[in-house]
Amino acid sequence: MSNPVDREYEQLRISGLHAFYGESHILHGINIVVRRGELVTLLGRNGAGRSTTLKAIMNMVGKRTGSIMINGTDTLSCAPHQIARLGVGYCPEHRGIFASLNVQENLTLPPVVRSGGMGLEEIYNMFPNLYERRFSQGSKLSGGEQQMLAMARILRTGANMLLLDEITEGLAPVIVQKLGEVLMKLKAKGLTIILVEQNFHFAAPLADRHYVMEHGQIVEEISADELEAKQSLLNNYLGV
Amino acid sequence: MDMILGVPIAVLAGQLLLGVINGAFYALLSLGLAVIFGLLKIINFAHGALYMLGALTTVVMFDAFGVNYWVSLFLAPILVGFVGVLIEYFLLRRIAHEDHIYSLLLTFGVALVIQGVLTNIYGVSGLRYSMPDVFRGGVNLGFMFLPYYRAWVIVIALLVCFGTWFMIEKTKLGSYLRAGTEDSQLMQGFGINVPLLVSLTYGFGVMLAAFAGVLAAPIYSVSPVMGGNLLIVVFAVVVIGGMGSIAGAVITGLLMGVIEGFTKVFYPEGASAVIFLVMVIVLLIRPSGLFGKEA
Numbered sequence: 161m162s163n164p165v166d167r168e169y170e171q172l173r174i175s176g177l178h179a180f181y182g183e184s185h186i187l188h189g190i191n192i193v194v195r196r197g198e199l200v201t202l203l204g205r206n207g208a209g210r211s212t213t214l215k216a217i218m219n220m221v222g223k224r225t226g227s228i229m230i231n232g233t234d235t236l237s238c239a240p241h242q243i244a245r246l247g248v249g250y251c252p253e254h255r256g257i258f259a260s261l262n263v264q265e266n267l268t269l270p271p272v273v274r275s276g277g278m279g280l281e282e283i284y285n286m287f288p289n290l291y292e293r294r295f296s297q298g299s300k301l302s303g304g305e306q307q308m309l310a311m312a313r314i315l316r317t318g319a320n321m322l323l324l325d326e327i328t329e330g331l332a333p334v335i336v337q338k339l340g341e342v343l344m345k346l347k348a349k350g351l352t353i354i355l356v357e358q359n360f361h362f363a364a365p366l367a368d369r370h371y372v373m374e375h376g377q378i379v380e381e382i383s384a385d386e387l388e389a390k391q392s393l394l395n396n397y398l399g400v
Numbered sequence: 401m402d403m404i405l406g407v408p409i410a411v412l413a414g415q416l417l418l419g420v421i422n423g424a425f426y427a428l429l430s431l432g433l434a435v436i437f438g439l440l441k442i443i444n445f446a447h448g449a450l451y452m453l454g455a456l457t458t459v460v461m462f463d464a465f466g467v468n469y470w471v472s473l474f475l476a477p478i479l480v481g482f483v484g485v486l487i488e489y490f491l492l493r494r495i496a497h498e499d500h501i502y503s504l505l506l507t508f509g510v511a512l513v514i515q516g517v518l519t520n521i522y523g524v525s526g527l528r529y530s531m532p533d534v535f536r537g538g539v540n541l542g543f544m545f546l547p548y549y550r551a552w553v554i555v556i557a558l559l560v561c562f563g564t565w566f567m568i569e570k571t572k573l574g575s576y577l578r579a580g581t582e583d584s585q586l587m588q589g590f591g592i593n594v595p596l597l598v599s600l601t602y603g604f605g606v607m608l609a610a611f612a613g614v615l616a617a618p619i620y621s622v623s624p625v626m627g628g629n630l631l632i633v634v635f636a637v638v639v640i641g642g643m644g645s646i647a648g649a650v651i652t653g654l655l656m657g658v659i660e661g662f663t664k665v666f667y668p669e670g671a672s673a674v675i676f677l678v679m680v681i682v683l684l685i686r687p688s689g690l691f692g693k694e695a
Contacts, residue, residue: 218589220585220589239588239595240585240588240589240594241588241589241590241591241592241593241594243589244588244589244590244591245591250586250589250590252586252589256583256586258578258579258582258583259582260578260579260581260582261575261578261579265575268572268575269575269576269579269587269590270590270591270592271590271591271592273591313590314590317590317591
């Protein structure tokens with residue numbers, strides 16, 4: 161991570177992406193570009209297709225058409241494990257902590273996909289709670305601890321593009337604040353982050369750009385400096 | 401002669417020993433089934449046929465090439481495990497996204513095909529396989545006579561069961577298996593080659609069955625139909641222990657062997673039914689099995 165970040169480099173380019181679960185057509189021609197080191201959010205109401213977009217990037221939905229370029233490689237025909245090895249770290253909405261593994265086993269489960277990941281010590285410094293609970297079973301953790309673990313788990317692998325799905329959902333304000341600090345640190349390290357977020361007040365100060373989704377389409381793209389001007393439009397989309 | 405409950409100790413101990421030996425086979429076989437079920441969620445009806453393949457391979461390799469018992473102990477499971485990998489890769493993988501009832505039927509069909517073809521070649525009367533000279537004879541324990549080979553079967557089966565448990569519960573590879581049992585899609589999303597892991601896991605479960613087959617060759621009648629009857633009992637054991645529980649499969653296997661042995665002493669007519677009786681009772685009281693997680 162010591163190299164200067166080339167902020168013009170296109171880490172992710174999604175063009176004309178359609179995605180399906182069985183017969184249901186979820187995403188209708190999505191276009192997204194994310195450059196290296198950017199923090200971009202996907203906003204929208206429940207069911208707008210934000211989580212599906214992340215899953216589609218990971219090839220975890222049914223059928224997909226269109227194109228998803230990661231670091232210039234088209235990944236539409238790649239299996240999920242090959243996509244992960246391009247440096248993508250995925251944190252699912254349900255957090256995906258393995259109940260039968262302890263904290264340390266969960267943490268060291270994902271293989272290292274790129275060099276430059278954080279060491280265990282660095283991770284435990286960032287999340288001291290996890291260190292204290294490192295031999296507890298995954299099933300014994302609180303929601304906040306699970307979320308910390310789910311985040312920490314993909315930081316160790318060296319992934320430089322993180323897909324984070326609703327990481328603040330259902331968590332106490334103090335933990336949400338902690339997650340915000342973590343995201344700031346990761347951004348400072350030059351990681352590219354795509355954040356699906358319900359909590360706009362959490363996302364707004366962190367993000368460089370926002371994509372607003374509705375009915376499986378991108379309906380608006382708002383950069384951080386346009387946010388004030390487009391606030392009422394955004395409120396309209398989000399229904400707040 | 402000393403008696404317990406009106407039964408000579410020697411008879412009781414002898415049946416108990418037979419029970420433990422049968423239990424060791426139940427444990428090895430249900431362990432393989434549990435490993436396969438855990439990751440693939442497949443009820444492997446081909447397990448009995450693959451156990452038989454392990455035994456038959458041992459006999460045929462000896463007759464045709466003079467391959468001795470010790471080499472077979474390694475070689476037969478590897479060969480049969482490879483057959484298992486082929487079955488997974490060319491058949492099971494293609495229907496992995498369908499309802500699991502299809503893979504159950506498919507493995508059942510595979511078992512019938514293997515059994516049918518080999519019956520055509522070798523018949524059903526049973527092949528002879530003589531045990532290595534080193535195992536001839538036994539030791540008199542005072543209250544009973546313990547044949548060396550039976551002692552070896554118990555020891556090695558328990559070692560393999562313990563080794564498998566250790567690998568699954570305490571190693572990195574085992575953590576992949578446990579995690580894959582919970583959410584294999586997410587595992588793949590982390591960069592783990594899950595399709596390969598699935599093939600190897602199925603192959604490993606099959607190797608355990610074949611290993612049990614090699615152990616069985618010197619003491620049971622080796623024929624293409626030897627797996628069929630055993631498999632039904634082993635399924636009962638798996639249901640009693642709880643689907644997918646590793647330790648549960650081993651402990652229940654041994655326990656059921658012993659219960660069967662005891663029943664042979666006190667009520668011989670009930671010996672072949674007692675395991676199923678236990679199964680019915682366990683299902684009524686604890687539907688997820690003795691060691692299964694509550695659904």
